[in-house]
Structures are given as structure tokens and as C-alpha cells.
Amino acid sequence: MAEIEIDGGPADPARLAALGLINYGHFTTLRAESGRTRGLALHLDRLVRDCRTVFGAELDPAEARARIRRVLPADGAPVIVRVTVFDPALGLERPAAPATPHLLVTTRPASTAVPGPLRVRTTAYRRELPEVKHVGLFALVHQRRNAQLDGYDDALLLDRAGRLVEGTTWNLALYDGRTLVRPETDAALPGVTTALLARAHPGPQRHEVLSPNDLGRFVAAVAVNAGVGVRPIAAIDGTSFDPAHPVVAELRAAYESVPGDEI
Numbered sequence: 001m002a003e004i005e006i007d008g009g010p011a012d013p014a015r016l017a018a019l020g021l022i023n024y025g026h027f028t029t030l031r032a033e034s035g036r037t038r039g040l041a042l043h044l045d046r047l048v049r050d051c052r053t054v055f056g057a058e059l060d061p062a063e064a065r066a067r068i069r070r071v072l073p074a075d076g077a078p079v080i081v082r083v084t085v086f087d088p089a090l091g092l093e094r095p096a097a098p099a100t101p102h103l104l105v106t107t108r109p110a111s112t113a114v115p116g117p118l119r120v121r122t123t124a125y126r127r128e129l130p131e132v133k134h135v136g137l138f139a140l141v142h143q144r145r146n147a148q149l150d151g152y153d154d155a156l157l158l159d160r161a162g163r164l165v166e167g168t169t170w171n172l173a174l175y176d177g178r179t180l181v182r183p184e185t186d187a188a189l190p191g192v193t194t195a196l197l198a199r200a201h202p203g204p205q206r207h208e209v210l211s212p213n214d215l216g217r218f219v220a221a222v223a224v225n226a227g228v229g230v231r232p233i234a235a236i237d238g239t240s241f242d243p244a245h246p247v248v249a250e251l252r253a254a255y256e257s258v259p260g261d262e263i
Helices: 013-022 040-055 061-071 138-149 192-200 212-217 246-256
Strands: 004-006 026-033 079-086 102-109 118-124 154-158 164-167 171-175 180-183 205-208 220-225 229-236
Touching: 004 061, 013 079, 013 102, 026 040, 040 061, 040 079, 040 192, 061 079, 061 102, 118 138, 138 154, 164 180, 171 192, 192 220, 192 246, 220 246, 229 246
Parallel strands: 118 154, 118 229, 180 205
Antiparallel strands: 004 102, 026 079, 079 102, 154 164, 164 171, 171 180, 171 220, 220 229
């Protein structure tokens, strides 16, 4: 069953309406099972860092951790937890007013099925404040929707120079037969799952400036985020990759070998 709380209590409609109407805040999403999650410290660090950027305020990571712990299922079932930081008193007229951030914590059941491969297309779009995981998701959902209407599963974003950046809600990694390569860019969200995978994967890795014209030299590609872990990509635009390449299983195993932190 899904849970939703604000500051550890019932989520009253008035404060939820403020988030929906103003749509100003930031969040992190994690997958929890049996009271544990991978990269907990990185998720908490993100919340603290982004709170300073978005609100100019300090957030207590211990409080955020306690709020997450409160909503976890007693039976340890896997769930996706989202922690959203917002100020229901902040209005459109004066968003620069001193903020008092509040924590909206929600859960939804996490799938245990291995995710199938994605077919994605590239599209030119740069997220606002890309270093922050903010709640302004309209444009990303719109890009995903347009891609799906054209027969794809999702969109891969390009910067103004036509270079590969990130997916709508995931980071990209490509494999050339020897080395795992990630786009070199300042326009992508620093992903927690990407950071954990970079530590866990034993093979050579590097960052490189990439354009769609470079895709043909890669044999495998994956989408990476906390919700699904490692998901194969079958095609980007007209370039196909092997979704069953052994490196996909290696990357998934490397990520799953990361021990979960007790929440």
C-alpha cells in the first residue's frame, strides 16, 4: 500500500495543494527493501545540497532519514520512496521570502521484474538548473510523451551543441567493447546510481564528449537510475545495441553487489 506523509504526519490537502499549484521544490528517489537502500548517504547529501540551492536553508539529514524510515513497510517489501522538500507557505508573489522547508515522503510498490530494453530517440532540451533534482518535471514528461507518441519508449537529451547529456529521468552509459563511457557534460544531474556503479564496476571507465554520430562505435548502452538500477537500451535513434550483451548483466551484478545501507 502506498504511503504519504508530511513531516511525519498525515498529508493534509491544503499543504499538498500548495506544492501542486506552486510546483517549487526538490526531491530524491530511492529504492528500499528490508529497511535498507543503496547510497543512502548520497541521497541525504543531495537533499541537503539542493535545499541550500533551492531555498537557501539547511535541512537536517537525520530528520529526512527518520521520515523515510517511518513510511517503510513493516514486512520489508520493496518500495520506491520519494522525499520531496517544499515550503507550503512560499507564494508566487515572493519566492525569495525566508523559507521553512517541509518533507513530503511518499512510497509506491517497486517492481521486482527485470526491466526490458528501451528504444529511445534524441531530442534537444536542457533542464533548468540541471545539477538539482527539482520538481519541475513538466518538460521531461512532455519529451517522454512525444517520444512515445512517435513509437519510442523515452527521450535522450542533447545540449545546445548537439552533445549527449542524459535521459529524461536516467543517466546514460555506453560500452565500446572494452571501456564503459559516460557523456562528459555539465548539463546532467549527478545520479546516485551512476556514482555507485562507477565505484562498483571493476572495468575501465571514462567520460567523453559524445554526439549522436559517435553512437555507432558502441556495442551496448544502458539507462541508470535508482528506480530500476541498470536497464539495457536496444536503440538510440537509428543505432542499435545488443540488449543481451554480457556487459549489461555485469553492470547489473556490480550494482546489485553494492550493500544496502540501513535506513
